[in-house]
Amino acid sequence: MPLIMILYYVISVYLIVLLLWNFIKEKKSVNDMVLYLLVLIPLILRILRVK
């Protein structure tokens, strides 16, 4: 796997952590909670090397 690809996987993991943190911290808006989870889907599928 080329170095740049590894870096993109690292960025994906970082974004997943950020989104999960925001999801946990969110106390009011259910809309935002749904959005955080939806945005997580492609990132998780990517780091699991599914899609």
Next chain:
Amino acid sequence: MRRIIIIKILLSAVIAAIMINGGIELYKHRHFQLPIVAGPGITKVKKLSDYCESLKGTMADTYVFFLEGKEEGGKMLIMSNTHANEPAALLAVLIFLENATVEKGTLIIIPQFNQSASRNTRPGDGYPLYFEIPTDWGSKKFRMGNRDASWLDQWPDPDVYIHYPDRQLLSFIDTRNTNRTWPGRPNGPLMERVTYAAMQIIREEKVDVAVDVHGAETMFPVTNCIVAPEKSMRIATMTTLTVKAQEKFDNHVEPSPSGFRGLSHREIGDFSDAMPFLLEAPIPFLDQPTGPKTVELLLDGKDPFLLSLSKKGKLFVPYDETGWPMDKRVGQHTSVILELMRQFSRKFPEKALQVQNVPKYAEVVKNGVGYYYHDPDESDKKSIYLN
């Protein structure tokens, strides 16, 4: 507070269920293996990585089949699934692989040229993951691929793809398109390594003719045709005239543009001694203004919106209620490939190619594509290649 926690747990469960359900389907599609039954004509099987070491162990590595004749003659390379969402190419090439015997010359066949793209899909366009071709022994299941390689195998895309070696600026997405990355390089992005390996086959095996088999939209002018550069033009023209006269289907010639780089019909000719040809058969499934992208549309090519556009003269191919069935498209490809061989052999008798047991257009339309495929369960296990 407790209410929020319950909502979060419920939302997480729903999203996880959606992701797992979709993810399993996508994972299965990527790892689905197509059994190819090697026919009586196959004398040797290699892999693309034998010609480019850096492909070894990657999802882009794929089988290369050799059908060598008893007598020496010309050499033809046939590639399909350069764009893995144009399946008539693969279906036509499998007819050669499973049935052809070569009397004179050599056929070299790469059925899944862009192996990574064949394991990719386009969920946003509602592509089906699989399609099935009916046969005498049941049905043969195929992966429906995508035009470009998977991001799992080549990521990220650049902002602009700078073609090697011309440095022409191409669309970023074409960095994963094996019909823009010719002639490739051994240490470039993965798809450049795929085309480099094919160029090495052409150079090392001294290939005379290279045929890249495709499909194109009915609303795109470069459809139902042979694309050929200057050096291949005479043979392409004779081929289209002959199939029109003898087999009664249209197939015009399109000149390969010299200023548009990265295409097989341009770069193979410029970077080797081989004559390149790119074959296009119509595929209504790829047109934009159609109904849902169903398996039926993929196989029969019938669509009411295209029919309406045809009546307004907006299509570049004849189109009526019968659509463009797969058998017709595959039959066109087998006939055009056979005719290219015949015309090449007439022009260069010392490099003649003689191939038997491959059906022409009328036979494929009459019998159906599936008639020519063999049952993997009934075949010798040594002759099965999972690709």
